[in-house]
Amino acid sequence: MSTDTLPPAGDWIRGISVRQPWATAIVAGAKPIENRPQPWSWRGWLLLHAGLQTDRRALRLPLVARAIRGRDLPTGAVIGVARLVGCHQDPNDAPLCGPWSEPDRWHLELADVQELALPIPARGQLGRWKPSDHLVAQVLQQLPGLRP
Numbered sequence: 001m002s003t004d005t006l007p008p009a010g011d012w013i014r015g016i017s018v019r020q021p022w023a024t025a026i027v028a029g030a031k032p033i034e035n036r037p038q039p040w041s042w043r044g045w046l047l048l049h050a051g052l053q054t055d056r057r058a059l060r061l062p063l064v065a066r067a068i069r070g071r072d073l074p075t076g077a078v079i080g081v082a083r084l085v086g087c088h089q090d091p092n093d094a095p096l097c098g099p100w101s102e103p104d105r106w107h108l109e110l111a112d113v114q115e116l117a118l119p120i121p122a123r124g125q126l127g128r129w130k131p132s133d134h135l136v137a138q139v140l141q142q143l144p145g146l147r148p
Contacts, residue, residue, distance in 0.1 A: 008133060012148035013081075015047040015131045016108075017124030020073040021064050023050040025100075027080035027115040030067035033098055035105040040087045040128060045146065046110075047131050047139060048080040049124035063099055077119035078131075078139060081146060082110040116142050 018026065018034060025031035026048055052075050058064050086109035090097055101107050120138045122131075140146060 007148060013045040013047060013131060013136060014042060014084075015049050015078070015122075015124060015129045015135075017049040017051040017126065017129075019051045019058075020054040020075055021058050021068045022055065023048055023079060024071050024073055025064055025067040026082065026110060027113060028067050028071060029113055031100045032110050032113075033100040034108040034110060035100075035102040036108055037105060039089070039106045040084065040108060042128060043084050043086075044148070046082050046084050046128075047078045047122075047135070048082055048113075049122060050075050050077055050079050050119070051124055052076050074119040076123070077121050078116065078135065079119045080113060080115040081139065081143065082114070083112040085109050085111045114143055114146070118142065 016034065022031065022034070026034065050073070054073065054075065087106055088097070088109070089106050090101065090103070096103060097107060116139065120135065120142075122135055
């Protein structure tokens, strides 16, 4: 399937904005869970957008520091893609499903993470958002094998 025959971006891919350093921990392959206040029913590819804000307190957490060591922390840019494969919430009495999970949050399960060689400046939004066809085309220049 050529890029010209892909369905419109809004049909097969979404965007998610994540503050730094969490976004870089995801594209580094260390953080397979993204915590959100509400469940997501949608499954498929996500553009990983590093938001404009940085969570400065997170920079001092050993788990985060190990994941991002030696990496840049770009903001306001798409820095990778991942496939959203599931969403769950741990039962109140159960231990958390992993070291990146937060209690009382919905855990977006991410797989097939691919980092972009060059961040693509872009505007994100809160929650899940539909990227423009132009933005998806820019991502596909770096990841030509990405398909629905």
